[in-house]
Structures are given as C-alpha cells and as structure tokens.
Amino acid sequence: MMTDSPTPLTAGAAALAPLFRNGAADPLAVTRHYLDRIATLDGHIRAFTQVLGDRALADASASADRWAAGKPLSDMDGVPIAVKANIAVAGAFWHAGIGAYRDQVADRDADCVARLRAGGAVILGVVNMHEGALGATTDNPWFGRTENPLRPGFTAGGSSGGSAACVAAGMAVAALGSDTMGSVRIPSAYCGLVGYKPARGAISIDGVIPLSTSLDHVGVHARTVADCALVAAHAGARVMTSPGSLSGLRLCVPDWRSRVEAPDFIWAACDAAASRLLSAGMVSSKADLAGYQPGQARRLGLLVSEVEGLNAHAARLAQGDEGFSTAFLSLLRWAENQPATKVAAAYQGLDEIRQAGLAWLAQVDAVLLPTTPQTAFAFGQPAPANQADFTALADFIGCPALAVPSGLSPDGLPLSVQVMGRDAGTVLAVAAALE
Amino acid sequence: MMTDSPTPLTAGAAALAPLFRNGAADPLAVTRHYLDRIATLDGHIRAFTQVLGDRALADASASADRWAAGKPLSDMDGVPIAVKANIAVAGAFWHAGIGAYRDQVADRDADCVARLRAGGAVILGVVNMHEGALGATTDNPWFGRTENPLRPGFTAGGSSGGSAACVAAGMAVAALGSDTMGSVRIPSAYCGLVGYKPARGAISIDGVIPLSTSLDHVGVHARTVADCALVAAHAGARVMTSPGSLSGLRLCVPDWRSRVEAPDFIWAACDAAASRLLSAGMVSSKADLAGYQPGQARRLGLLVSEVEGLNAHAARLAQGDEGFSTAFLSLLRWAENQPATKVAAAYQGLDEIRQAGLAWLAQVDAVLLPTTPQTAFAFGQPAPANQADFTALADFIGCPALAVPSGLSPDGLPLSVQVMGRDAGTVLAVAAALE
Numbered sequence: 001m002m003t004d005s006p007t008p009l010t011a012g013a014a015a016l017a018p019l020f021r022n023g024a025a026d027p028l029a030v031t032r033h034y035l036d037r038i039a040t041l042d043g044h045i046r047a048f049t050q051v052l053g054d055r056a057l058a059d060a061s062a063s064a065d066r067w068a069a070g071k072p073l074s075d076m077d078g079v080p081i082a083v084k085a086n087i088a089v090a091g092a093f094w095h096a097g098i099g100a101y102r103d104q105v106a107d108r109d110a111d112c113v114a115r116l117r118a119g120g121a122v123i124l125g126v127v128n129m130h131e132g133a134l135g136a137t138t139d140n141p142w143f144g145r146t147e148n149p150l151r152p153g154f155t156a157g158g159s160s161g162g163s164a165a166c167v168a169a170g171m172a173v174a175a176l177g178s179d180t181m182g183s184v185r186i187p188s189a190y191c192g193l194v195g196y197k198p199a200r201g202a203i204s205i206d207g208v209i210p211l212s213t214s215l216d217h218v219g220v221h222a223r224t225v226a227d228c229a230l231v232a233a234h235a236g237a238r239v240m241t242s243p244g245s246l247s248g249l250r251l252c253v254p255d256w257r258s259r260v261e262a263p264d265f266i267w268a269a270c271d272a273a274a275s276r277l278l279s280a281g282m283v284s285s286k287a288d289l290a291g292y293q294p295g296q297a298r299r300l301g302l303l304v305s306e307v308e309g310l311n312a313h314a315a316r317l318a319q320g321d322e323g324f325s326t327a328f329l330s331l332l333r334w335a336e337n338q339p340a341t342k343v344a345a346a347y348q349g350l351d352e353i354r355q356a357g358l359a360w361l362a363q364v365d366a367v368l369l370p371t372t373p374q375t376a377f378a379f380g381q382p383a384p385a386n387q388a389d390f391t392a393l394a395d396f397i398g399c400p401a402l403a404v405p406s407g408l409s410p411d412g413l414p415l416s417v418q419v420m421g422r423d424a425g426t427v428l429a430v431a432a433a434l435e
Numbered sequence: 436m437m438t439d440s441p442t443p444l445t446a447g448a449a450a451l452a453p454l455f456r457n458g459a460a461d462p463l464a465v466t467r468h469y470l471d472r473i474a475t476l477d478g479h480i481r482a483f484t485q486v487l488g489d490r491a492l493a494d495a496s497a498s499a500d501r502w503a504a505g506k507p508l509s510d511m512d513g514v515p516i517a518v519k520a521n522i523a524v525a526g527a528f529w530h531a532g533i534g535a536y537r538d539q540v541a542d543r544d545a546d547c548v549a550r551l552r553a554g555g556a557v558i559l560g561v562v563n564m565h566e567g568a569l570g571a572t573t574d575n576p577w578f579g580r581t582e583n584p585l586r587p588g589f590t591a592g593g594s595s596g597g598s599a600a601c602v603a604a605g606m607a608v609a610a611l612g613s614d615t616m617g618s619v620r621i622p623s624a625y626c627g628l629v630g631y632k633p634a635r636g637a638i639s640i641d642g643v644i645p646l647s648t649s650l651d652h653v654g655v656h657a658r659t660v661a662d663c664a665l666v667a668a669h670a671g672a673r674v675m676t677s678p679g680s681l682s683g684l685r686l687c688v689p690d691w692r693s694r695v696e697a698p699d700f701i702w703a704a705c706d707a708a709a710s711r712l713l714s715a716g717m718v719s720s721k722a723d724l725a726g727y728q729p730g731q732a733r734r735l736g737l738l739v740s741e742v743e744g745l746n747a748h749a750a751r752l753a754q755g756d757e758g759f760s761t762a763f764l765s766l767l768r769w770a771e772n773q774p775a776t777k778v779a780a781a782y783q784g785l786d787e788i789r790q791a792g793l794a795w796l797a798q799v800d801a802v803l804l805p806t807t808p809q810t811a812f813a814f815g816q817p818a819p820a821n822q823a824d825f826t827a828l829a830d831f832i833g834c835p836a837l838a839v840p841s842g843l844s845p846d847g848l849p850l851s852v853q854v855m856g857r858d859a860g861t862v863l864a865v866a867a868a869l870e
Binding site for chain 2 (some may be wrong): 338
C-alpha cells in the first residue's frame with residue numbers, strides 16, 4: 001500500500017509548486033487523486049474520521065485558477081493535506097478522538113490551519129488519533145482502529161496515527177499532528193515517514209484541543225524532510241538560518257543502552273546513521289545528559305499530561321463522563337487523585353530536565369537517538385510502556401526534533417532515527433543528510 | 436543610620452578595586468570597618484544571624500597581601516559582602532530562617548558563593564530572612580525582626596530583609612539575596628537600595644535551600660547599579676553586551692492603575708522616572724501584556740511556591756514539625772491539601788504568563804513599573820497582600836529585573852521603580868540612567 005512511484009499527481013509537498021507553476025500538474029487533479037485514494041483505501045486504513053471532499057475540490061479549483069493566473073498564494077497553494085482531529089478546521093468535526101465531542105464542530109480554524117489555508121493549502125479532511133492524544137496505538141474506541149498501511153493488523157502508532165497512516169498510504173501529501181511526548185514522531189517512525197516536531201510554540205497550539213498545554217506541540221508528517229519543513233514553515237515555524245554544510249558540527253550519539261530496553265537492530269540503525277553523519281564531516285561529541293532516566297522522566301510527563309488532560313476536559317466531565325472511554329478516564333482519574341506535592345514534584349522534575357537539556361544542547365549541534373525502542377506492533381499486543389522514551393525528551397526541553405526513516409527491521413518494518421538540537425535549521429539539515 | 440558619606444572605607448563594590456590598587460584603601464581596614472559597623476549597629480538592626488568575624492579578617496588579610504603583591508584574584512578581591520541565610524557558606528549556619536535548621540552547617544559553598552570567593556570576596560556573615568523565604572516582612576519567629584535602617588520599627592521587607600538592611604545600614608558593601616516573587620527587589624525598595632534579580636539561572640541556585648525550584652532566583656542588593664552588576668557578574672551572571680546609548684530603545688510603561696491598588700505618589704514616581712528615560716532618548720511603546728492580572732497571578736505563584744516549599748522541607752517535616760512556625764506551616768499545609776488539578780492549573784497559568792511575557796518583551800526593550808505598591812510599613816501592621824504584585828512577573832517570565840531608588844514618599848520613605856526586559860545589558864543600562 002505504499003504510494004505509487006512519484007508522478008506529478010503524487011509529488012511531495014515541496015515538489016508540487018514547481019509542477020503547478022509549469023503546468024505539469026493541476027491542483028484540482030491532484031486533490032481528485034488524493035480523494036480517490038481515500039475512497040479506495042480508507043475503508044481498510046481508517047485514517048479519516050471526516051473527508052471534506054466537496055470543500056477540498058472547491059478549494060483546489062480556486063487554487064487551480066490562481067496558478068493559472070500566475071497568482072498563487074504561496075508554495076503551499078493547492079497542496080492537499082490532512083489535519084489531526086484535535087486541531088480545529090472551521091466547519092469540521094473537532095473531537096480529539098473523544099466520543100463526547102464527536103458532534104462538536106469547530107467555528108474557526110486553528111492558527112496553524114488558518115495560516116496554511118491563507119497559503120492556499122487544501123484540507124482533505126480530519127484524521128483519527130488515539131483518544132484524547134493520550135496513548136500511542138490509535139486503537140480508538142469511538143472512531144476505530146487506524147491500520148498501519150505498511151502491515152495489515154499492525155498499529156500506525158499514535159497519538160497522531162491517522163496523520164501518519166494517511167500520508168504513508170498516499171492519501172495526503174502531508175498531515176498535521178500534535179506531539180506531547182512523541183505523538184508525531186512515533187507514528188511517523190512506525191509508518192516509515194519523516195515526522196517533525198518544531199520547537200515549542202514555533203507552531204501555535206491555538207485551536208488545538210489540549211492534552212497538556214505545558215507539553216503540547218504541533219508537528220508535521222510527510223515523506224521528506226523538505227516537505228515537513230515547508231508545511232511547518234507555512235504553519236508558523238519559519239526557519240531563517242541553515243548551516244552551509246555539516247562539516248565540523250558536533251554530533252552527540254548518547255549511549256542509552258542501559259537506560260532504554262531495545263533490540264540490537266534498533267541501536268544498529270542509529271549507529272549506522274551516526275556513521276553517515278560523521279562521514280559527512282560532523283565531529284563526535286561525548287557531551288551527555290548525565291543522569292537522565294527516560295523511564296522516570298516518562299512517569300513525570302505522563303502525570304503532568306494526565307492532570308492537565310483532566311483540566312482540559314473538566315467542563316465536559318462536569319456534565320457526565322459518557323463519551324470518555326474507561327481506559328482514558330482511568331488514567332485521568334488516577335492523576336486526579338495524586339497528592340499536590342507529587343504533582344508539583346513532577347513539574348519540578350520536568351523543569352530540571354529542561355534546564356539541564358538546554359545546557360546540554362548548548363554544547364552540541366545535534367543529538368542522534370533511535371526514534372522508538374521498537375517497530376510497529378500488532379493490535380492486540382500490549383503497547384510497550386517505553387514507546388516514548390526516546391521522543392519525550394524533546395518535548396520536555398521544547399527543542400526541535402525530527403524522526404527520519406532509517407532502513408528496515410529484520411522483519412521488514414520501518415526503522416527510524418531521531419535528530420534533535422537547539423536550532424531548527426541545523427536539525428533539519430542533519431535530518432536531510434540522513435534521507 | 437544611613438552610611439557615612441563615602442570614604443575609601445565605605446566605597447561601593449565597584450569603587451573598591453581602584454582604591455585597593457592604588458593603595459588609597461586597604462582590604463583589611465575595609466573589612467574591619469564593616470565588622471565595627473556590625474558590632475555597633477546590628478544590636479538594633481538585627482540583620483545578621485551569624486557574623487564570621489575571624490574568617491572575614493583572615494580572608495581580608497590574604498586579600499591585602501594579594502593586592503600588595505599586585506596579584507588580586509579579581510575586581511571583587513577584598514570586597515566584603517553578606518549572604519542570605521538560605522545560601523550555603525561552607526562552615527556557616529545555613530537555615531533559611533527556619534528554626535528546624537538552625538544548627539545546620541553547610542559543608543560546601545553554594546555555587547555563587549564559591550565563585551565570589553574564588554574572586555576574593557570576603558564573606559562578613561550570614562543574614563536574616565523571612566522564614567523559609569515565604570513572606571516579605573522578615574519578622575522572623577526564630578531569628579528576630581530585622582529593622583529597616585531608615586526608620587525604626589518598620590520592616591526592611593523580605594524575604595531578603597537582612598540582605599537589604601545590612602547594606603542600607605552600611606554593614607556590608609553588598610549582599611546576596613534570593614527572589615522567588617520579589618524577595619530581592621521588595622526589601623531593596625523598602626531600604627532605598629538597588630536590587631538586581633538576573634535572568635533565571637544566570638546565577639545558579641545550586642546550594643540555595645529552595646522555596647520553589649521553579650521560581651527561585653539568586654540576586655544582589657547594593658547601593659548602585661554598577662555594584663549590583665559587578666557582584667552578579669562574579670556570582671555567575673556575566674553580561675556580555677550593553678547598548679551604546681538609550682536612544683531609540685523602546686520603553687513600555689504599562690498602566691496598571693486598575694490592576695494594582697497603590698497610592699498616587701507610587702504612580703507619580705514611576706511616571707517621573709519614565710519622563711527621564713524618554714528625555715534620555717528612549718521611545719514610548721504601547722505594547723502591553725494584555726490580560727495579565729497581578730493578583731490572580733500572585734495566587735498561582737504562591738500555590739506553586741507553597742507546594743514546592745513543602746517538597747523542599749518534606750524530609751525534615753517527616754521527622755516532625757518542630758522548628759517550623761505555625762504561620763509558615765499553615766501555608767504549606769494549605770497547599771498540600773489542594774487538588775492535583777488546581778496545582779496543575781497553577782503551573783499551566785504561570786507557563787501561559789511566561790510565554791505571553793516573552794512575546795511581550797520581544798516587542799520592547801525595557802518595561803518600567805513601580806517596584807512595590809507601598810513603602811515600608813510598621814511592624815504590627817498587617818502585611819499588604821499585594822506587596823509582590825509588580826515584582827512577581829519577572830520571576831514568572833524569568834527575565835532580568837532591577838529595583839532602583841526613585842525619591843521619597845510624602846512621609847520620607849524610599850520609593851523605587853523597577854526596570855525589566857529580555858536583555859540584562861539593556862536592563863542594567865536603563866536602570867543606571869535612573870540613578
């Protein structure tokens with residue numbers, strides 16, 4: 001179910017504008033192509049919770065007119081994308097994968113959607129996610145299971161599972177997701193995509209149903225680093241600088257083998273990626289984030305996410321808890337009953353990690369880690385507790401991070417490595433060198 | 436009880452090095468002078484909880500030898516300072532104004548003290564503070580009331596009341612304090628001093644008994660901006676840049692008359708200071724931190740400080756609560772009993788303020804506000820609830836801020852204005868223009 005070999009109809013986000021400009025592709029035909037793919041495939045993949053077909057066609061048609069008149073709104077004009085169900089699209093259902101909100105219609109676009117639309121992007125529809133963004137399987141009790149397009153019966157990851165699946169299945173050029181502890185990068189890794197979480201606030205979380213206002217980030221899923229960068233830029237995260245070359249940039253590849261349990265092929269993929277970067281002129285740095293314990297940090301992040309999630313949904317829960325699954329509610333209720341001092345200690349711990357992390361990233365130009373400790377797994381298998389143990393750190397620090405495909409596992413599933421650092425331009429350049 | 440008119444013995448921190456260098460002053464004589472002042476005056480002022488006389492004399496003598504040999508350690512060599520009782524001085528009592536720790540001796544210097552010592556600074560002693568740094572009167576049930584040197588029977592402010600009082604009474608050249616919601620700037624304002632709280636982390640809080648690790652800052656009390664900058668630099672907060680002139684810098688003087696209750700002469704002092712800055716070439720900016728409600732924000736900051744304070748003292752409290760006053764304990768216990776969601780909401784609210792504050796400070800070069808909504812008041816009067824309503828914002832944002840004397844109130848007590856901004860060099864330059 002991978003996309004067909006590239007044609008003008010299936011070109012990536014960054015490739016479309018030149019094709020639209022020279023007439024080799026037509027925005028309306030491209031949007032029709034993606035809507036056709038959705039009609040054909042989404043019965044199996046179940047990425048979309050709402051397809052905005054008529055609107056997308058009308059928008060694509062207007063885009064076609066603009067390109068024909070030589071007056072496109074931006075390089076995103078006519079590029080068809082999908083939007084995670086917690087990000088507001090005016091007039092569309094906006095439910096964050098929670099049953100209680102299934103009939104809620106957004107009355108305005110989220111800031112990032114408004115910016116993309118102002119650039120002419122075409123919104124194909126709203127995509128599925130793990131309920132409330134609190135989990136990484138997208139086995140959603142209200143909107144169904146989103147399948148991994150690369151292996152039937154396997155999870156696409158989460159919480160932005162629909163975002164990754166729709167792009168991996170060639171049902172959208174790119175998709176917006178959100179990332180609180182890894183929710184853009186994990187599904188991108190499981191689906192063989194690039195996933196980009198810009199620095200905190202680089203893309204506004206205005207118009208996003210929060211899980212955790214302290215940790216939520218908006219990010220992008222696409223097939224290439226350039227596509228991610230383009231969509232992120234038009235969503236608000238414009239990057240002004242880029243290193244001329246990687247030569248001399250300091251690369252840290254922390255050895256977390258004793259901190260995160262993962263099979264050898266996961267570490268090997270990361271080591272191979274590191275070798276390529278060193279061959280490209282980067283120099284090895286031994287600076288480490290001493291004392292960082294991913295498992296411990298994860299528990300702090302989860303507690304904060306869960307209590308803040310409860311605050312996010314307090315008004316609705318005050319009316320009753322129908323439409324919230326037992327699994328989701330039990331996480332929120334557990335957090336509700338934690339003592340004030342433990343909650344404060346979680347914030348204090350995350351703050352300490354952020355301060356130490358910023359000091360660490362000041363000493364290196366890029367950090368390379370695996371994206372996840374495992375590949376996609378079958379529905380029905382218990383979700384590994386450590387899925388976010390490589391990704392959450394970049395949310396805690398608030399720094400830019402990308403997941404980049406990095407070959408296949410012994411059983412043929414995508415592997416992924418993660419690049420993080422203090423500067424978005426540098427992180428994007430390092431990630432691009434790994435493609 | 437103001438200091439005598441300046442002589443080589445009583446010169447400020449920044450003036451001493453030249454005098455030491457040319458032999459017009461002698462470090463040992465200067466330290467003797469301050470120890471004499473302490474012996475004479477501190478029976479009334481009660482700023483010191485421990486005078487380190489012999490050590491100070493030995494250190495001053497070593498400093499004198501270095502200056503005589505032309506090999507001073509830094510421009511701080513031989514400068515006698517005092518240290519707030521929550522900041523560790525190796526071998527000295529380190530109790531944060533809490534009875535339970537009154538016999539605790541620090542086994543190493545706090546990072547900032549170690550840096551100052553490495554530069555040759557002489558530590559005269561440890562000074563009193565509001566119990567646990569949670570309050571602004573320094574009416575301490577274990578270590579006594581610290582008097583305002585400018586008016587007997589009046590508070591020196593707090594929580595760094597001893598730090599401000601000892602400098603104002605001419606018992607130290609400068610003093611280290613700590614500032615969680617205003618604890619350096621409030622007592623500096625009440626005592627007619629400059630108080631400088633550098634950006635968060637610019638001076639490490641390593642070796643400081645925390646109130647709130649999320650909000651605590653180390654700062655400096657001195658008689659001039661230059662003195663504050665010098666001591667802060669040697670404590671870790673080195674400033675690399677300074678604007679050549681104030682010309683063209685954007686000054687915001689937010690009108691908070693409807694947000695903070697304060698008498699007219701408080702606002703008038705701030706307006707007068709603004710006029711001077713505009714005459715010096717700054718240009719007025721109308722950018723505001725829309726929606727910031729100081730009283731509401733204060734409650735969030737207090738809740739976070741109290742819960743984190745409980746975490747800071749949990750180990751000791753587990754052994755029993757002797758040595759904690761009822762007043763202090765009741766604040767901590769109240770916080771302990773708040774629901775997890777309310778605690779999380781406080782962190783979320785402060786985070787929102789920080790993000791909005793950073794965006795605001797990106798649009799202006801300096802913000803001018805009063806430092807406090809009132810002048811020093813008599814012991815026995817209830818402490819005004821809004822004492823920190825102008826100062827706490829800079830702790831929430833984590834930006835540099837200075838309190839600068841700004842004339843006298845109708846009844847002859849010091850007034851103070853506060854300069855804050857994103858860049859320390861700019862803030863220091865603006866503050867210096869107000870002296």
